[in-house]
Amino acid sequence: MTFGHFCVIILHMGRLAQKKQEKKDKLLRSAFSLFKEKGIENTSISEIAHGAGVAKGTFYLYFKDKYALYEVLVARCANDILVQAMKPFTKDKASEPKTDKEWVISVMDRILEIMENDHSMLEFVSKNLSWGLFRSALYSPTESDIVDFRGIFSSLITEDGLLKYKDPELMIYMIIELVSSTCYSVILESSPADLSCLKPHLNAAISSIIDSFYIEDVSKRPKSAAAGL
Amino acid sequence: MTFGHFCVIILHMGRLAQKKQEKKDKLLRSAFSLFKEKGIENTSISEIAHGAGVAKGTFYLYFKDKYALYEVLVARCANDILVQAMKPFTKDKASEPKTDKEWVISVMDRILEIMENDHSMLEFVSKNLSWGLFRSALYSPTESDIVDFRGIFSSLITEDGLLKYKDPELMIYMIIELVSSTCYSVILESSPADLSCLKPHLNAAISSIIDSFYIEDVSKRPKSAAAGL
Amino acid sequence: MTFGHFCVIILHMGRLAQKKQEKKDKLLRSAFSLFKEKGIENTSISEIAHGAGVAKGTFYLYFKDKYALYEVLVARCANDILVQAMKPFTKDKASEPKTDKEWVISVMDRILEIMENDHSMLEFVSKNLSWGLFRSALYSPTESDIVDFRGIFSSLITEDGLLKYKDPELMIYMIIELVSSTCYSVILESSPADLSCLKPHLNAAISSIIDSFYIEDVSKRPKSAAAGL
Amino acid sequence: MTFGHFCVIILHMGRLAQKKQEKKDKLLRSAFSLFKEKGIENTSISEIAHGAGVAKGTFYLYFKDKYALYEVLVARCANDILVQAMKPFTKDKASEPKTDKEWVISVMDRILEIMENDHSMLEFVSKNLSWGLFRSALYSPTESDIVDFRGIFSSLITEDGLLKYKDPELMIYMIIELVSSTCYSVILESSPADLSCLKPHLNAAISSIIDSFYIEDVSKRPKSAAAGL
DNA sequence: TATGAATGAGTCTTCATTCAT
DNA sequence: AATGAATGAAGACTCATTCAT
Numbered sequence: 001m002t003f004g005h006f007c008v009i010i011l012h013m014g015r016l017a018q019k020k021q022e023k024k025d026k027l028l029r030s031a032f033s034l035f036k037e038k039g040i041e042n043t044s045i046s047e048i049a050h051g052a053g054v055a056k057g058t059f060y061l062y063f064k065d066k067y068a069l070y071e072v073l074v075a076r077c078a079n080d081i082l083v084q085a086m087k088p089f090t091k092d093k094a095s096e097p098k099t100d101k102e103w104v105i106s107v108m109d110r111i112l113e114i115m116e117n118d119h120s121m122l123e124f125v126s127k128n129l130s131w132g133l134f135r136s137a138l139y140s141p142t143e144s145d146i147v148d149f150r151g152i153f154s155s156l157i158t159e160d161g162l163l164k165y166k167d168p169e170l171m172i173y174m175i176i177e178l179v180s181s182t183c184y185s186v187i188l189e190s191s192p193a194d195l196s197c198l199k200p201h202l203n204a205a206i207s208s209i210i211d212s213f214y215i216e217d218v219s220k221r222p223k224s225a226a227a228g229l
Numbered sequence: 230m231t232f233g234h235f236c237v238i239i240l241h242m243g244r245l246a247q248k249k250q251e252k253k254d255k256l257l258r259s260a261f262s263l264f265k266e267k268g269i270e271n272t273s274i275s276e277i278a279h280g281a282g283v284a285k286g287t288f289y290l291y292f293k294d295k296y297a298l299y300e301v302l303v304a305r306c307a308n309d310i311l312v313q314a315m316k317p318f319t320k321d322k323a324s325e326p327k328t329d330k331e332w333v334i335s336v337m338d339r340i341l342e343i344m345e346n347d348h349s350m351l352e353f354v355s356k357n358l359s360w361g362l363f364r365s366a367l368y369s370p371t372e373s374d375i376v377d378f379r380g381i382f383s384s385l386i387t388e389d390g391l392l393k394y395k396d397p398e399l400m401i402y403m404i405i406e407l408v409s410s411t412c413y414s415v416i417l418e419s420s421p422a423d424l425s426c427l428k429p430h431l432n433a434a435i436s437s438i439i440d441s442f443y444i445e446d447v448s449k450r451p452k453s454a455a456a457g458l
Numbered sequence: 459m460t461f462g463h464f465c466v467i468i469l470h471m472g473r474l475a476q477k478k479q480e481k482k483d484k485l486l487r488s489a490f491s492l493f494k495e496k497g498i499e500n501t502s503i504s505e506i507a508h509g510a511g512v513a514k515g516t517f518y519l520y521f522k523d524k525y526a527l528y529e530v531l532v533a534r535c536a537n538d539i540l541v542q543a544m545k546p547f548t549k550d551k552a553s554e555p556k557t558d559k560e561w562v563i564s565v566m567d568r569i570l571e572i573m574e575n576d577h578s579m580l581e582f583v584s585k586n587l588s589w590g591l592f593r594s595a596l597y598s599p600t601e602s603d604i605v606d607f608r609g610i611f612s613s614l615i616t617e618d619g620l621l622k623y624k625d626p627e628l629m630i631y632m633i634i635e636l637v638s639s640t641c642y643s644v645i646l647e648s649s650p651a652d653l654s655c656l657k658p659h660l661n662a663a664i665s666s667i668i669d670s671f672y673i674e675d676v677s678k679r680p681k682s683a684a685a686g687l
Numbered sequence: 688m689t690f691g692h693f694c695v696i697i698l699h700m701g702r703l704a705q706k707k708q709e710k711k712d713k714l715l716r717s718a719f720s721l722f723k724e725k726g727i728e729n730t731s732i733s734e735i736a737h738g739a740g741v742a743k744g745t746f747y748l749y750f751k752d753k754y755a756l757y758e759v760l761v762a763r764c765a766n767d768i769l770v771q772a773m774k775p776f777t778k779d780k781a782s783e784p785k786t787d788k789e790w791v792i793s794v795m796d797r798i799l800e801i802m803e804n805d806h807s808m809l810e811f812v813s814k815n816l817s818w819g820l821f822r823s824a825l826y827s828p829t830e831s832d833i834v835d836f837r838g839i840f841s842s843l844i845t846e847d848g849l850l851k852y853k854d855p856e857l858m859i860y861m862i863i864e865l866v867s868s869t870c871y872s873v874i875l876e877s878s879p880a881d882l883s884c885l886k887p888h889l890n891a892a893i894s895s896i897i898d899s900f901y902i903e904d905v906s907k908r909p910k911s912a913a914a915g916l
Numbered sequence: 917t918a919t920g921a922a923t924g925a926g927t928c929t930t931c932a933t934t935c936a937t
Numbered sequence: 938a939a940t941g942a943a944t945g946a947a948g949a950c951t952c953a954t955t956c957a958t
Contacts, residue, residue, distance in 0.1 A: 019938095039270070044932080045933090046930090054940090055939060056931095056940080057933090057940055058938080058940070060933075061939075065932080065933095066932095167426060169422070170422040173422075174407075174430060177410040178434070181409070192402050193399040197399060198399065201438065201441045204441040205434055207437075208433060245920090248921090249921080273948055273949085284922065285923085286923055286925095286950085286952085294949080478917090497728070499729065500728065502951080503953065504953090512919090513918060514954090515918065515955085518953095519918075627880070628880040628888065629888075632888060636868070636892070639865070650856045651856070651857040655854065656861075658899070659858075659861060659899050663861065663895055666891060666896075667888065667891070670887070702937090707942080710942090710943095731928085733927075733928090743945075745944070752929090753928095
């Protein structure tokens with residue numbers, strides 16, 4: 001379980017507020033584990049509360065219902081993955097890949113790596129149909145992010161204030177969908193092939209997708225309005 | 230609702246058997262509509278029965294539970310789509326595309342077309358996490374098929390008894406996942422782009438995926454054991 | 459299964475009537491087997507019909523409901539056992555025991571023997587709380603009986619038109635209850651002892667019960683009105 | 688209804704715990720009354736809850752299902768009867784009967800008396816085929832018992848550490864079965880005789896059963912291992 | 917006669933939600 | 938804030954009984 005990261009360091013919080021946060025985290029952790037195992041519809045609030053070691057009634061002090069909790073969970077989860085996947089490239093500029101392609105491929109590579117090391121995350125996300133929400137998290141990051149997604153993407157797709165790619169959002173969308181839809185059974189069941197078999201083909205496909213969006217003729221590049229995202 | 234195709238023409242059937250089949254179809258249709266609207270977990274058997282205009286108990290004369298019905302539904306649905314998508318190429322040999330790429334792309338194109346003309350199918354499939362089952366239907370077609378999937382695939386990936394592609398199953402898997410995961414929000418919400426915008430990029434990606442699996446050196450091609458699927 | 463005896467030889471019966479009787483027997487046999495296995499309350503009419511190889515609706519052509527069938531079953535069952543238990547003493551007078559005690563004990567012995575050879579009868583009778591009905595069958599035999607219980611008992615308890623026992627009905631009642639309540643777990647589970655261990659004590663008890671009812675002083679014996687039963 | 692005894696005096700119990708106990712008792716009482724009237728199979732949980740004045744769901748807070756409740760009921764019932772039947776002999780040693788026979792007969796007498804004064808207990812026990820469980824309660828008393836059955840029986844069947852009876856368990860079994868099977872219709876329907884008519888014969892039979900197990904030759908008595916029960 | 921499809925009342929069971937403590 | 942007892946609505950499933958064929 002990788003919910004360690006959920007427990008953001010809490011500074012300058014009253015004892016009480018801290019205790020409340022801890023209880024909320026317990027509920028989130030318990031729900032995460034149950035949702036990934038049985039899906040949201042087959043998990044009862046009773047079970048979540050029991051798993052968190054609190055009474056049923058207490059649940060309602062923190063969340064309206066399980067769907068409200070679920071949204072928090074997905075947002076945290078998505079953010080967590082993205083932060084982890086991109087962190088290396090924000091600290092040490094030297095380690096960054098040179099080209100856009102290399103950058104995208106290595107981010108996707110890290111995501112696959114994270115998933116492989118933490119099946120629970122993958123199971124949760126797939127058992128709960130939450131790729132959609134996950135995607136939305138990419139476009140509208142929560143306030144608590146350490147990584148500046150918008151800035152990073154913006155700098156990725158522009159050059160000298162001009163867009164290098166025709167429809168960058170669609171491009172990202174295609175890449176994310178390809179990687180995410182593809183990885184589930186490959187990672188969890190090694191079917192229809194190993195992740196190591198898939199990767200070269202995946203990288204080639206990503207590369208080709210990026211190519212197909214690239215505007216070679218610099219003079220035809222449109223101006224970037226708010227970085228396109 | 231496109232369940233017209235489900236109602237296979239019934240010849241030489243007793244009046245009773247025919248009525249039973251009709252009732253079963255009514256239940257399937259009702260469930261299909263509810264599942265795609267609310268998902269299987271949020272649909273009750275009462276609702277299905279009511280939608281079909283029969284009593285609750287009648288449901289159990291035809292299906293063990295809603296999951297049994299669901300499987301029939303997915304199988305029919307998947308088969309329906311594939312049959313429709315491939316039918317053109319079996320009748321009139323002249324209209325067939327020349328290369329493998331062209332063939333795959335035009336099949337995928339037809340699937341997208343079908344989905345666009347019939348959102349309910351797409352909604353059902355995505356609301357119910359059933360791409361997996363859908364995929365399995367591709368590999369193990371039911372006896373009622375008109376189209377010989379295995380034969381078609383077999384002839385697609387081999388040449389003179391030799392495999393033209395490294396891992397044809399993985400190749401097909403990647404293509405299907407790319408197309409299916411990508412099309413949902415594009416067709417239903419035109420987001421992040423129109424289907425017409427997506428298609429050229431999709432075709433390019435498919436083309437590149439096929440390329441990345443192609444074995445150019447004929448002498449290195451392995452013998453096709455049971456056509457590889 | 460000892461239901462062979464149920465199928466009384468049918469003479470001078472029309473083909474149709476015969477077929478009907480056969481179907482009825484099938485239903486009885488099926489119900490017998492199910493009742494003894496699961497009890498009457500947990501057996502459905504569907505199951506009975508299925509076990510008899512007829513349609514559900516057919517059941518209602520022969521019995522009002524399962525309780526009506528049940529009564530027929532108990533009557534037949536009880537009669538069957540009693541007929542079997544007493545038959546030896548009606549054919550060959552020479553083989554009969556001399557004293558009343560010996561006679562009763564050897565009848566009870568035969569009943570235990572029957573039960574031991576045919577657990578299904580015992581299971582049926584005990585699973586269905588039917589000792590009471592069984593007992594009543596003793597006192598009001600059905601018309602189809604071959605054995606004349608009343609006559610036998612009458613001759614057992616009287617001598618020269620005088621009653622030898624104070625309250626013969628109560629005497630028989632006590633003996634039957636003792637034997638039947640005692641034999642169930644002994645025969646089916648050998649608990650708390652074997653049948654062979656129980657028998658001597660049982661016989662002693664029966665003997666003592668008969669003694670306690672015996673009217674020694676002949677002059678005090680009342681006249682037997684309709685043999686007391 | 689004799690459930691008064693069930694409501695053990697509750698000391699030092701929280702208000703809540705007390706209320707819960709009361710509700711449980713209400714459910715037990717309601718079920719007791721319904722079971723004895725219609726048998727367990729024909730009693731629904733709805734009815735039990737309604738009879739107890741609580742909602743259907745509340746039932747499940749106290750018992751897994753009606754069979755779980757039933758077991759509690761039988762255990763309490765059996766214990767209740769035995770405790771009542773034996774209590775007189777534990778308080779005042781002087782009032783105790785002298786011989787084993789007298790003791791057993793007077794205990795059985797008290798049980799019959801209890802049953803006669805409280806038909807509901809008898810109806811419940813017989814409607815529900817629970818003599819077996821009743822008997823088992825005799826051999827494995829619950830912790831809450833006031834009377835030490837094992838101790839009493841042990842001292843009954845031994846003398847100077849030697850067993851006075853051949854197979855004491857079987858002896859007790861025969862006596863209990865005789866009394867219990869015999870008393871039902873006699874008490875409830877005075878059929879085939881009054882309880883007052885039955886008693887002398889019953890006592891004679893018990894006496895004779897004990898005799899038939901008695902080991903007269905002291906030198907042949909086996910050593911009592913754990914009192915034989 | 918025989919069938920078995922259809923019914924819908926009835927049963928068990930779960931669970932979100934409320935509320936007194 | 939926290940609890941967990943209580944509720945009753947809702948869902949799954951069964952089954953005796955009817956009835957058209």
